[in-house]
Amino acid sequence: MFGATEALRGVDIEIHAGEIVAVMGPSGSGKSTLLHVLAGVLKPDSGTVVYHETDITGLNEAERSALRLSEFGFVFQFGQLLPDLNAIDNVTIPLMLAGMKRREALRQSATWLDRLGLDGHGGKLPGELSGGQAQRVAIARALVTAPKLVFADEPTGLLDSLAAENVMVTLTELARAMGTTVVIITHDPRTASYADREIIVRDGRITAGQTAEAAHR
Amino acid sequence: MKHGYDRHFGSEKPLAFGQVYATLARLLRDGLIDLLGEQAGSGPDRKRYEITEVGRARVTAWMFTPDTPEPLLQSNLFAKTVIALLLGDDANRLLDVQRAAHMRRLRELTAAKRGADLMKILVCDHAMFHIEADLRWIDLTGARLTELQTQVTGA
Structure with missing residues (x-):
């Protein structure tokens, strides 16, 4: 329960290491709430979220924050890059928050921008990038710490078809190469088709798609 | 001709050889193509065809007639x-x-x-x-x- 509204109910899912899973459902179905609960951003009133044998609902805010920083990466709709920092500085943020020296963070960030086809764009502000380029910077920022798990919330929401395709190919190919687990929240079937399977959320419940048991078979 | 068709359109369903001959015979009968002659080569002689003006007009008409939007499923x-x-x-x-x-x-x-x-x-x-x-x-x-x-x- 969050406030007076019951956002999720009876949700039982299992996501395996290295899997790419799409969570689909109409607006207001509870899919974003599910992402926030899985990522330890929101603490549910009841139930557990187990990550590598740790029940993260039992951790305090500081512990959950540390877990997010060290283990998780995030890609949001239209990147949510810091507008006053250029592309490369945006990518360095999670590295510097983890205690890395600026010079090394810049070196690693530049390598990631190159890898994502953004060679020469590192000095540009987010407002000077196209939607697809900004989203690839966001992917670089999410993957630069080599997270075990990436949460992507509507990563193609504001992009045209071709830019969306490039973003999804980039995200999923890199994640598969790194063995990173990805949870993609989307209402777009084509974006979901890059995942190994989909989970459908409706009215706060998992109503269709492959359940944990089905995924084992 | 078969290879050209298959390269562009035949990834799901390649053209059968029999269909090529049957179609050429029909096009010839309907005056949509002309037989230019036979060309000797290492294998059997090859027949060469050319599209006629009527044939070209038919292709153009087909190409620019929109398909009926059908409610498939x-x-x-x-x-x-x-x-x-x-x-x-x-x-x-x-x-x-x-x-x-x-x-x-x-x-x-x-x-x-x-x-x-x-x-x-x-x-x-x-x-x-x-x-x-x-x-x-x-x-x-x-x-x-x-x-x-x-x-x-x-x-």
Whole structure:
């Protein structure tokens, strides 16, 4: 329960290491709430979220924050890059928050921008990038710490078809190469088709798609 | 000719050799192509054909006549949905089953595009947009099931 509204109910899912899973459902179905609960951003009133044998609902805010920083990466709709920092500085943020020296963070960030086809764009502000380029910077920022798990919330929401395709190919190919687990929240079937399977959320419940048991078979 | 056809259009269903000869004979009979002559080579002699003006006009007419937009799946799925509601069955589950099948096909097409040439990618994209249209219909119908049930059953 969050406030007076019951956002999720009876949700039982299992996501395996290295899997790419799409969570689909109409607006207001509870899919974003599910992402926030899985990522330890929101603490549910009841139930557990187990990550590598740790029940993260039992951790305090500081512990959950540390877990997010060290283990998780995030890609949001239209990147949510810091507008006053250029592309490369945006990518360095999670590295510097983890205690890395600026010079090394810049070196690693530049390598990631190159890898994502953004060679020469590192000095540009987010407002000077196209939607697809900004989203690839966001992917670089999410993957630069080599997270075990990436949460992507509507990563193609504001992009045209071709830019969306490039973003999804980039995200999923890199994640598969790194063995990173990805949870993609989307209402777009084509974006979901890059995942190994989909989970459908409706009215706060998992109503269709492959359940944990089905995924084992 | 067969190889040219297969390279552009035959990835799903290559052209049968028999079909090539039958089609050429029909085009010749209808005056859409002319026989230019025979060309000797290492194998059997090759016949060479040329498209006629009438043939070119026919191709142009075919090319610029729009195809009829057809409701491909909806008629059947619509019927199933209404019948499920009439029988008091779970129409939501029916839509979920169809959605899962569509998503499976969409994943297959996305996988088929990986590393494919542009021709193949465009063919896959065309199929994917049609599947997406069906999925939008499925989602919208799912959101309207209660209203539809009232209309269908008069309840």
